[in-house]
Amino acid sequence: MPLSTKETDMLKELQEKREKLVADARAALEEINKNTDDARAAELEKRHDDIMAEFDKIEAKIEREQRTAEAEQRLADQSAEERSRRRPVPGGSEGRGHDEDEELEYGDVFEKAIRFGAASLGAEERAVLLEGRADIPQEVRAQSTGTDSAGGYTVPEGFSGEIDKAMAAWGPMWDATIVREMTTSSGNPLPWPTVDDTAQTGELKAENAAATDDGSGDVAFGQKMLNAYVYSTKMVRIPMELLQDSAFDMEALLDDLFGERLGRLANSVLTTGDGANKPQGIVPAAGAGVTAASATALASDELIDLVHSVDPAYRSSPKCRWQFNDTTLAAIRKLKDGQGNYLWQMGDVRIGEPARLLAHPYSVNQAMANLGASARPIIFGDHNRFVVRKVRGFTVITLRERYAENFQIGMVGFKRFDSELLNAAAVKALTMAAA
Structure with a gap:
């Protein structure tokens, strides 16, 4: 179902407003860098922060509009024949389509009106919808008797025609463009050999002398093991009445919700898992990079030190990046270098350039810890060395x-999935001071 003219205009207006905010924020930053008056600088910094707060709100609204449009498109693509086939009907049949010689059913007409709008109804269908069915009792069916929040709200009784699905950001650790993904057809243990020969060098050999052969040049190998731990969404039981009478495709909706449930779970485990009969998370596996002087605050020099605690060989990787949660990002955006320039650098949404921190991209991961005593709220390094092993696809039974x-x-x-950081030197963590 394409976007309506009104929805298209609204989305365009939001995008134009977002671009203007980026331009205004850039102008504010330039004025801050030129300014020498402390009082004026504080005023400009507040203006910049206010602009960026509005920018974040617009970004979130655009994302909601786009996700809603995608959800509506998926619903529109479900044909009446498929819905009829999937839900049982009296007599044991799997379902049936509508025949022109058969009497129109109120439920079928109601469903069409909800999915495609009243304008899609013919004269006969409009009459059926307006007249209703006197023999239909008030619907209160739900997953548990008398509990509307368990499904009863979706049964036709003159409601809005769409479901508002709550949203919460969950993070980047399931994203193959950020971490290294490996998909296998089976879940057998998968050994991954490793080697660290970085401490070895060659040697100057004297003429006619033999090369050193005392075992000091031997290569030492290691091994990481990738298993396949099983995670579930938990069972959801649905009455047949709800499947038959709901104006929504409940099975398709649950497919979407299940995917998000496991996405949130996977991101949390891949971020903080301790590796004990579960995946090894990237934060516990990261090497020790920098220990902050404070238990509750960051210093700009500490972030610079964290960057340089990672070898340049890893820093040059296309997947080298930062990770922290949104609260930590807010603190980082206020940090400046010795010349008064912000460490955080705004991207350009017009050309798809992401915002950066000390010239490197970052990911906001809400599973990361907040600033606090002994916490590891920030990591930096080559995420290509963090392997996420997935077994086939997501299965719904x-x-x-x-x-x-x-x-x-x-x-x-x-x-089924597992994860390992192949080398702790590739990703380093900033650890806050102990209380």
Whole structure:
């Protein structure tokens, strides 16, 4: 379902406003750098922070609009034939389509109106919708009796026609453009050999003398093991009444929600997992980079030291980046160098250039710790050395027989994965001082 003219105009207006905010923020930064009056500098810094706060709100709103449009498109692509086939009907049939000689059903007409709008209805369908069905009782069906929040809100009774799905950012650790992803067809243990020969060098050999052969030049190998831990979404039981009477495709909706559940779970485990019968998270596995002087605050020099604690060979990787949560980002955006320039550098949304910190891109990961005593709130390094092993795809199983006596089906999702940081020298962490 394409965006309406009104929605397109609104999205365009938001994008234009976002571009103007970027230009205004850049102008504010330039004025700050030229200014020498401390009082004026404080005023300009506040103006810059206010602009960026508004920019963040616009960014979030644009993302919501785009995700809503994508969700609407998916719903529109579900044909009436597919819906009829998937839901049971009396008599044991799997479902049926509408025949022109058959009487129009109120539920089918209502569904069409909800999905495609009243303008899509013919004269006969409009009449059925307006007249309604006197024999239909008030609907209060839900996953548990009398609990609207468990599904009852989706049953036709004159509601808005769409579901507002709560959102929460969960992070980058499942993103193959940020970490190194490996997908396998089976879940057998996968050994990954490693070698660190960086301490070795060659030697000057005298004429006619033999090369050193005392074992000091031998190569020492190591090994990382990638397993396949199973994670689930937890079981959701759905009454057949809800599947039959809901104006929404409940199974498709749960597929989406299950994917997000496991996405949030995976990001958390891949970030902070301790490796004990679970994946090894990138934060505990990262090498020791810098220890901050404070337990609650950052200094600009500490971030510079963290960058240089990682060998230049890793810093040159296309996947070398920072990670921290949004609260830490807010603190970082206020840091300046010795010349009064902000360490944080604004990107250019017009050409897809991301914001940077000390010339390197960053990812906001809400699973990272806040600034606090002994915490590791910031990591930096080559994320290509962090391997996420995935086994096949995300699996959703529908149990139709197990709960049949209750006139219900069960749905549950599964994903198998593991992770390892191949070399602790590739990614380093900033550790806050102890209390």
